[in-house]
Amino acid sequence: xxxxxxxxxxxxxxCFIREGNNVTVPIASMPGIFQxxxxxxxEDLRESVVKGLQAILLFGIPDTKDPEGRAAENVLVPEAVxxxxxxxxxxxxxxxxxxxSYTDHGHCGPLDPKGKVDNAAxxxxxxxxxxxxxxxxxxxxxxxxxMDGMVAGIRLALDREGFSQTGIMxxxxxxxxxxxxxxxxxxxxxSDFGDRRTxxxxxxxxxxxxxxxxxxxEEGADIVMVKPAxxxxxxxxxxxxxxxxxxxxxxxxxxxxMVEAAIEKKWISPDVAREILTSIKRxxxxxxxxxxxxxx
Ligand code: PBG
Numbered sequence: 001x002x003x004x005x006x007x008x009x010x011x012x013x014x015c016f017i018r019e020g021n022n023v024t025v026p027i028a029s030m031p032g033i034f035q036x037x038x039x040x041x042x043e044d045l046r047e048s049v050v051k052g053l054q055a056i057l058l059f060g061i062p063d064t065k066d067p068e069g070r071a072a073e074n075v076l077v078p079e080a081v082x083x084x085x086x087x088x089x090x091x092x093x094x095x096x097x098x099x100x101s102y103t104d105h106g107h108c109g110p111l112d113p114k115g116k117v118d119n120a121a122x123x124x125x126x127x128x129x130x131x132x133x134x135x136x137x138x139x140x141x142x143x144x145x146x147m148d149g150m151v152a153g154i155r156l157a158l159d160r161e162g163f164s165q166t167g168i169m170x171x172x173x174x175x176x177x178x179x180x181x182x183x184x185x186x187x188x189x190x191s192d193f194g195d196r197r198t199x200x201x202x203x204x205x206x207x208x209x210x211x212x213x214x215x216x217x218e219e220g221a222d223i224v225m226v227k228p229a230x231x232x233x234x235x236x237x238x239x240x241x242x243x244x245x246x247x248x249x250x251x252x253x254x255x256x257x258m259v260e261a262a263i264e265k266k267w268i269s270p271d272v273a274r275e276i277l278t279s280i281k282r283x284x285x286x287x288x289x290x291x292x293x294x295x296x
Contacts, residue, residue, distance in 0.1 A: 004282040006274065006296075008052040012094065012248070013293040015041050016186050017080045018061050029182035030253055031260045033291050035061055038080040042087045048293055055092035056084070057142060057289055061187055062102055068110045069099030072129050078136035085137045094140040094169055095133040097126050097154070101187035108145035108199065117199060122147045127157035134163040140223070144171040146199040151219035169223035169248060172216040173209035173235055176200035179228045179254030186253060209235045210242055217245055226285070228252040230276055233283040240284025249285035251276065256291040270295060 016035040018025065023037035036044055045056065058080055062071035081093050099122065100108045109122025122145055130141040141158075143150045151170050158166050176197045183189070201208055213224045224243070226236045227250035236249050259276065262268040273292045280288050290296075 004278055006277045006281050006288075008048070008293070008296060009054045010281060010287055011053065011277070011293050011296065012055040012057050012287055012289040013045070013048060013053055014057045014059060014289060014291060015045070016059050016061055017041055017076060019063050019076055027182070027186045029185045030257050030291060031264065032294065033186065033256075035186070038083045041080070042084060045084070045088070045091075049088050049091060053091075053293060055094060055287070057094045057096060058084075058138075059096045059101065059187060065102055065104040067104055069102035069125065072099050072102040072125065073132060078132050081133060081136040081138050092139045093137065094142050095138045096144050097129050097133065097141045098144040099125060099129075100145070101189055106189045108196065109147060117147070119147050119149070119199075123150050123153040126150050127153050130154045130166075131157055131161050131163065134158055134161070134166040138166065140167040140169045142169040142171065142225075144174065146171060146174050146196075146201075149219070151216045151221045155220035167222040168220060169225060170216040170219075170221040171227055171250070172213045172221065172224040173232075173239070174200050174225070174227045175203045175232065177203060177228050177231070177252065177254070179231065179252045182253035182257045203231075206235060206238065210238060213239055213243060213245075217243065222246070223248050223287075225250055225289075228255055229280045229283075229285065229288065230255045233279060236280065236283040236285050246286045247284060248287045248289060249280050249283070251280060251288055251290040251292070253291065259292075 018035045018037050020037045025035040027033045060077040098108050107117050109117040112118040223246045225248040229249035229251040263270050273295045
């Protein structure tokens with residue numbers, strides 16, 4: 001009688017990659033999640049891959065940050081893609097394309113003289129970063145900055161450079177959410193973090209999410225995303241009913257950490273993790289980006 005079943009092949013594991021070798025840094029606000037140098041990341045992934053994990057989403061954590069986020073174009077993520085590809089030839093490698101963990105102000109793009117994110121400059125930078133990731137062998141690039149026109153800009157640049165086979169998973173309906181709090185720790189984003197409400201969505205809006213998703217599909221996104229997931233199950237369902245595209249849902253850091261904190265205190269059963277993933281899939285997600293892969 002069961003209508004919905006979650007399997008490990010539905011899940012996408014985020015990986016936070018640091019420079020160097022033999023680096024393991026626990027993320028204080030995300031129990032069980034670490035920043036790893038790529039050698040350690042490969043070790044950490046092995047068991048999940050053996051058990052059927054099919055896809056990962058890479059985030060680069062650079063040693064240095066500047067106002068333009070120039071390190072986003074360095075070799076950290078491309079080298080990680082290459083090493084992980086060599087270790088796990090069949091794994092689907094997705095890479096987050098954004099500047100916020102590379103800029104010293106923590107915004108998702110460079111700032112204009114008034115201190116607002118410069119949309120066009122951000123899209124140009126994303127396109128260059130996407131090409132570098134595609135060249136290293138990424139299967140999908142995942143622009144997460146919610147800039148207008150970012151999918152079209154990246155698609156055009158990838159095709160021009162001969163990467164028409166590289167897919168785009170767009171963070172299409174991404175809300176300005178407090179649930180991203182622990183991600184600050186995970187990616188060492190500067191403490192002020194920036195006010196992202198000029199480019200991320202108002203949590204109160206439902207119809208706007210459908211417009212954002214429609215734009216991304218028209219611009220060439222192969223997978224569209226709703227983020228966060230747990231507090232936005234209604235949006236996932238609406239998107240599922242409105243569009244035929246593959247839908248990813250991002251079960252974000254804060255959603256993970258609040259559950260882990262309650263499990264740690266023995267206030268709640270660890271089985272709640274599976275219930276949450278089942279709910280997200282039941283709402284209509286085809287795939288779920290989640291920090292709960294190992295627990296699952
Ligand atoms: C970067 C990005 C963020 C997350 C993924 N990519 C943070 C943000 O935009 O504010 C959040 C992921 C999480 O909280 O797990 N644009």
